[in-house]
Amino acid sequence: MKQWWQHGSLWVWFSASALLCTLLLFIALISLIVGKGLQHHWPADLITFQVQTAEGGRATVMGQLIKQEPGNHYTTDNQSEIDPSLNTAQQLLIDQGDTWFMPSQGATARYIWLDDGNVLQRSKPADAIRLDMHDGRVLFGVLQSSDAEPAIVDTQQTAIDLPGEPWLLLHANGQEIQVDTGDVKRYHFPNSLNGLQKSLLFLKQWWWFLTEDPHHQSTAGGVFPAIFGTMVMVLLMSVIVTPFGVLAAIYLHEYAGKSWLTQVVRVSVYNLAGIPSVVMGLFGLAFFVYVLGGQLDQLFYADQLPAPTYGTPGLFWASLTLALLTLPVVIVATEEGLAQLPMSQRLGSYALGATQTETIWRIVAPQAAPAMMTGLILAVARAAGEVAPLMLVGVVKSAPQLPIDGEFPYVHLERQFMHLGYHLYDVGFQSANTEHAMSLSFAVALVLLMLIVLLNLSAFMLRQHLRRKYKLVQTSMEGV
Amino acid sequence: MTTSGTKIKINNLSLWLQNQAIIKAVTMAIPTQQVTALIGPSGCGKSSLLRCMNRMNELLTDSRIEGDILLDDKTVYGKKIDVSRLRCRVGMVFQKPNPFPKSIYENVAFGLRLQGEKNRRVLDDRVETSLKQAALWGEVKHRLHDSALNLSSGQQQRLVIARAIALQPEVLLLDEPASALDPISTLKIEELIYELKSNYTIVIVTHNMQQAARVSDYTAFMNAGELIEWGETHTIFTQPLHQQTEDYITGRFG
Ligand SMILES: Nc1ncnc2c1ncn2[C@@H]1O[C@H](COP(=O)(O)OP(=O)(O)O)[C@@H](O)[C@H]1O
Numbered sequence: 001m002k003q004w005w006q007h008g009s010l011w012v013w014f015s016a017s018a019l020l021c022t023l024l025l026f027i028a029l030i031s032l033i034v035g036k037g038l039q040h041h042w043p044a045d046l047i048t049f050q051v052q053t054a055e056g057g058r059a060t061v062m063g064q065l066i067k068q069e070p071g072n073h074y075t076t077d078n079q080s081e082i083d084p085s086l087n088t089a090q091q092l093l094i095d096q097g098d099t100w101f102m103p104s105q106g107a108t109a110r111y112i113w114l115d116d117g118n119v120l121q122r123s124k125p126a127d128a129i130r131l132d133m134h135d136g137r138v139l140f141g142v143l144q145s146s147d148a149e150p151a152i153v154d155t156q157q158t159a160i161d162l163p164g165e166p167w168l169l170l171h172a173n174g175q176e177i178q179v180d181t182g183d184v185k186r187y188h189f190p191n192s193l194n195g196l197q198k199s200l201l202f203l204k205q206w207w208w209f210l211t212e213d214p215h216h217q218s219t220a221g222g223v224f225p226a227i228f229g230t231m232v233m234v235l236l237m238s239v240i241v242t243p244f245g246v247l248a249a250i251y252l253h254e255y256a257g258k259s260w261l262t263q264v265v266r267v268s269v270y271n272l273a274g275i276p277s278v279v280m281g282l283f284g285l286a287f288f289v290y291v292l293g294g295q296l297d298q299l300f301y302a303d304q305l306p307a308p309t310y311g312t313p314g315l316f317w318a319s320l321t322l323a324l325l326t327l328p329v330v331i332v333a334t335e336e337g338l339a340q341l342p343m344s345q346r347l348g349s350y351a352l353g354a355t356q357t358e359t360i361w362r363i364v365a366p367q368a369a370p371a372m373m374t375g376l377i378l379a380v381a382r383a384a385g386e387v388a389p390l391m392l393v394g395v396v397k398s399a400p401q402l403p404i405d406g407e408f409p410y411v412h413l414e415r416q417f418m419h420l421g422y423h424l425y426d427v428g429f430q431s432a433n434t435e436h437a438m439s440l441s442f443a444v445a446l447v448l449l450m451l452i453v454l455l456n457l458s459a460f461m462l463r464q465h466l467r468r469k470y471k472l473v474q475t476s477m478e479g480v
Numbered sequence: 481m482t483t484s485g486t487k488i489k490i491n492n493l494s495l496w497l498q499n500q501a502i503i504k505a506v507t508m509a510i511p512t513q514q515v516t517a518l519i520g521p522s523g524c525g526k527s528s529l530l531r532c533m534n535r536m537n538e539l540l541t542d543s544r545i546e547g548d549i550l551l552d553d554k555t556v557y558g559k560k561i562d563v564s565r566l567r568c569r570v571g572m573v574f575q576k577p578n579p580f581p582k583s584i585y586e587n588v589a590f591g592l593r594l595q596g597e598k599n600r601r602v603l604d605d606r607v608e609t610s611l612k613q614a615a616l617w618g619e620v621k622h623r624l625h626d627s628a629l630n631l632s633s634g635q636q637q638r639l640v641i642a643r644a645i646a647l648q649p650e651v652l653l654l655d656e657p658a659s660a661l662d663p664i665s666t667l668k669i670e671e672l673i674y675e676l677k678s679n680y681t682i683v684i685v686t687h688n689m690q691q692a693a694r695v696s697d698y699t700a701f702m703n704a705g706e707l708i709e710w711g712e713t714h715t716i717f718t719q720p721l722h723q724q725t726e727d728y729i730t731g732r733f734g
């Protein structure tokens with residue numbers, strides 16, 4: 001032990017295991033989100049369970065098998081007392097599809113637990129159908145009367161006019177209901193699909209998820225407005241934060257000299273990064289929205305008062321708040337880049353008659369561009385994941401319009417917008433239906449992660465391009 | 481060798497960097513269109529004296545001077561002096577080649593572009609003549625738009641000289657221009673200096689005695705911030721007035 005200590009190998013082990021733990025946690029996180037997120041859109045089979053009821057009779061339950069786990073579930077009426085004999089049996093969680101619209105069913109009846117010991121028989125009827133309704137309902141069941149084609153049908157895309165006769169559906173929970181064919185958006189028969197068809201449908205469902213509007217309080221439909229809102233906000237934030245941060249860093253590093261005042265300013269800027277983001281959001285609301293926005297309204301939109309135009313949370317203020325939040329990151333990174341540039345480059349420029357300003361803009365700034373991009377990459381990574389401040393300055397659960405559309409003046413910076421981070425919070429914790437919400441949350445989380453990766457990747461590529469262009473000259477100061 | 485006049489006059493010049501006396505009361509003259517070599521042990525202030533002539537010291541640290549430097553009989557330290565203009569007239573090349581991460585063409589055109597020259601033909605012309613004068617044209621004429629960083633360091637140093645020449649300066653200050661180069665590149669630079677002196681007044685810092693003897697017409701020997709003696713290279717090398725000059729030249733000191 002003592003020898004270990006002396007050789008320092010203990011420290012090697014310590015640090016190695018710390019790294020290993022970090023890696024494992026990271027891998028666990030990624031695989032959880034990717035696995036669960038992808039699962040959400042996998043066209044699962046519809047299974048029919050023959051169950052023995054408590055009274056000794058038989059019942060039929062149909063639905064998607066969500067998960068299967070041992071013990072302790074409250075299948076009996078007495079929820080406080082758990083029968084130990086039950087604990088060994090597997091418990092199955094079944095999704096029966098939406099039931100809330102049926103008079104005799106509660107909203108929670110969509111998911112039910114089954115005791116595996118009571119299941120007598122499982123089967124996958126080929127004619128089991130999944131219906132996606134225009135109003136967001138998802139129905140499972142077997143059609144009793146219809147001429148539905150046994151295929152994946154997307155009535156929006158294929159524009160097939162479904163026959164007007166209402167279908168009679170035996171719903172998964174055993175009730176018969178009438179389905180107006182005009183309400184059906186899409187349907188398919190999951191059990192009759194082969195692997196390839198399933199994969200195709202999986203991709204299609206993802207595509208729909210990415211490109212469609214959410215409906216039914218975000219529990220159904222897609223997340224397109226949230227993706228769009230996040231993208232536009234992050235891009236707008238980049239457009240604001242880059243020039244400000246770069247100019248501030250250039251001033252600090254090139255012009256300001258080395259007085260104690262500069263040092264104080266520098267330290268304060270660096271510490272700006274430590275301000276909790278929600279405090280920033282509050283500042284954004286109090287200052288940007290009410291003060292600046294209020295002034296703007298009085299100056300330019302006086303005719304619309306008292307209805308506020310800019311004096312209310314919106315996209316522009318959200319971007320501005322995030323820009324303020326990420327400003328220190330850009331400043332620090334840019335200053336580091338400026339400091340790395342060898343003195344000989346500056347002197348070479350001065351020796352040719354360049355002024356300080358010419359030297360900065362023609363020699364120094366271009367070569368510090370990759371460092372500025374590094375700052376931007378970090379800023380984007382931070383901004384895309386922020387939610388707390390946004391709730392105060394412009395993000396909403398559901399926005400009726402996109403911030404960019406075909407209506408003059410096309411870009412509406414004053415509009416409220418949707419955001420993936422907030423959407424995740426909204427679908428995950430605001431809906432009554434926890435199982436469905438969790439699964440949906442993971443899908444949204446996956447989209448958010450992918451979006452951040454995409455944004456970072458593009459900034460990264462841009463930086464590589466700049467690096468190639470301005471290959472940093474590695475000469476030292478000696479011999480100047 | 482004839483002296484056609486004095487280009488730069490250094491009058492009782494003293495320099496302090498960060499309140500340290502670096503150059504002490506130096507008085508000497510740089511003859512027009514001749515090569516003047518500054519020699520002396522390292523740290524004696526050769527580079528600092530050179531930087532006084534195009535006012536580069538003030539960029540590096542806080543500096544203070546006393547005395548004066550006259551370029552064509554006019555002070556370079558006056559309040560109304562346009563330092564950029566001065567540096568265009570007095571070009572400088574550093575010990576280590578410092579090309580900009582731009583194309584060969586843009587490196588040479590950099591100074592002209594600063595002066596607002598936009599005419600493509602003028603730029604093309606000047607780039608070509610400068611590269612020719614710097615004996616680099618033949619090697620790079622087919623790849624003018626390649627990055628300058630892909631050149632060898634010998635080529636880079638000639639490029640940097642071409643970059644300085646492109647401004648058609650009157651004086652060229654060379655601070656150990658060949659000390660980071662291999663012997664063949666060094667030879668090329670020496671030949672180049674020989675070619676250039678018909679058009680430019682050249683001041684070169686070197687600590688290679690043979691080089692000083694080969695390329696220069698005049699030599700100044702400095703030690704510890706003081707100018708010990710200066711005069712025609714031939715005289716300095718054969719009949720130095722001071723013992724320490726002789727010691728340094730013969731390699732017994734330094
Ligand atoms: N930027 C600077 N700040 C302070 N002192 C400096 C600076 N540059 C050079 N010096 C000092 O000035 C003296 C002369 O340096 P230098 O002119 O580079 O000598 P040489 O070129 O003859 O080797 C040295 O003692 C060096 O330490």
Ligand SMILES: [Mg+2]
Pocket residue numbers: 526527528655
């Ligand atoms: Mg030197």
